[in-house]
Amino acid sequence: MMELQVLGPGFGAEVRGAGLADVAASDEAYAAVRAAFEAHSVLVFRNQPITDELQVAFSRRFGPLETAKAASLGEGTPFSILTNIDRATGALVPPDHKEALRARANQLWHTDSCFKAPPALASVLSARMIPPTGGETEFASMRCTWERLPEATRARLANAYAWHDYAHSRGKIAPHLASDREKSTLPPVCWRIRWRNPANGRDSLYIASHTYAIDGMSKEEAQALLAELIDFATAPGCTFLHRWQPGDVIMWDNRAVLHRGRPWPDDKPRHMVRTTISATDADGLAEMWPATTRASNDGALVRSTART
Numbered sequence: 509m510m511e512l513q514v515l516g517p518g519f520g521a522e523v524r525g526a527g528l529a530d531v532a533a534s535d536e537a538y539a540a541v542r543a544a545f546e547a548h549s550v551l552v553f554r555n556q557p558i559t560d561e562l563q564v565a566f567s568r569r570f571g572p573l574e575t576a577k578a579a580s581l582g583e584g585t586p587f588s589i590l591t592n593i594d595r596a597t598g599a600l601v602p603p604d605h606k607e608a609l610r611a612r613a614n615q616l617w618h619t620d621s622c623f624k625a626p627p628a629l630a631s632v633l634s635a636r637m638i639p640p641t642g643g644e645t646e647f648a649s650m651r652c653t654w655e656r657l658p659e660a661t662r663a664r665l666a667n668a669y670a671w672h673d674y675a676h677s678r679g680k681i682a683p684h685l686a687s688d689r690e691k692s693t694l695p696p697v698c699w700r701i702r703w704r705n706p707a708n709g710r711d712s713l714y715i716a717s718h719t720y721a722i723d724g725m726s727k728e729e730a731q732a733l734l735a736e737l738i739d740f741a742t743a744p745g746c747t748f749l750h751r752w753q754p755g756d757v758i759m760w761d762n763r764a765v766l767h768r769g770r771p772w773p774d775d776k777p778r779h780m781v782r783t784t785i786s787a788t789d790a791d792g793l794a795e796m797w798p799a800t801t802r803a804s805n806d807g808a809l810v811r812s813t814a815r816t
């Protein structure tokens with residue numbers, strides 16, 4: 509029997525009595541976990557006998573998998589690897605290394621792959637090596653945020669469209685952290701700012717550290733509003749911090765939560781493996797596309813994210 513233990517303020521649950529292998533093997537277990545995912549946005553599984561194969565078999569159930577993006581560890585495979593261990597030498601990377609800077613960028617509040625088309629439905633993150641202190645992952649519900657917003661703000665945003673760019677969030681950490689190859693393979697994309705979950709009709713605010721513009725607003729006005737909204741979403745009492753233990757796997761709904769990594773000592777290894785599931789029309793993506801081809805707010809020529 510699957511049971512849920514509620515974890516966070518209005519979202520998040522630990523799943524007991526069903527594990528990744530059950531979901532991979534059984535339609536019934538998948539249906540129960542899928543319903544819990546739609547309802548609770550963040551699911552924690554403990555004591556999993558994790559392998560790459562099991563993580564993929566579980567993740568595949570929820571939809572098509574992303575391949576890790578250009579210039580990342582795991583490029584071209586279903587695995588995004590977050591690590592401070594240099595694969596060639598086995599040594600820890602120095603604090604100015606690209607992977608250390610990427611870990612710092614991951615410590616900004618974000619949702620995964622809003623800068624991709626299609627964006628992500630869900631991420632599945634497994635702990636392979638965890639530091640003795642720090643290195644937690646923190647979550648905030650953008651669905652609870654939407655519901656807490658003043659009515660006038662919701663009305664203002666309901667039909668707004670926002671622009672997302674991987675290079676924008678990386679640029680907050682170091683000017684050239686996003687390489688030319690990453691920039692050319694990940695041009696800015698535009699999505700509706702309100703994502704409605706078709707399973708329960710609940711709306712969430714779809715913005716992140718990657719978001720840099722809102723149509724119809726000056727860049728300054730949009731960036732001030734985005735910062736204000738993220739502060740509001742992640743205010744004390746609204747978040748939930750997960751302290752990793754060996755065997756933990758967390759799945760989260762990128763439509764409905766922000767997350768961020770927390771720092772840990774530079775001299776301690778941390779190694780995590782993520783699989784990411786792409787959103788489809790059945791996940792509410794159909795309503796997220798801009799109606800027409802647009803040019804980005806700063807006038808740059810961008811690939812259209814209009815539906816083809």
Ligand code: OGA
Pocket residue numbers: 590614620631633643644645646767768769770780782
């Ligand atoms: C991720 C991520 C945070 C962490 O895997 O997408 O942001 O704590 N991880 O490693």
Ligand code: MN
Pocket residue numbers: 614618619620767
């Ligand atoms: Mn992430």
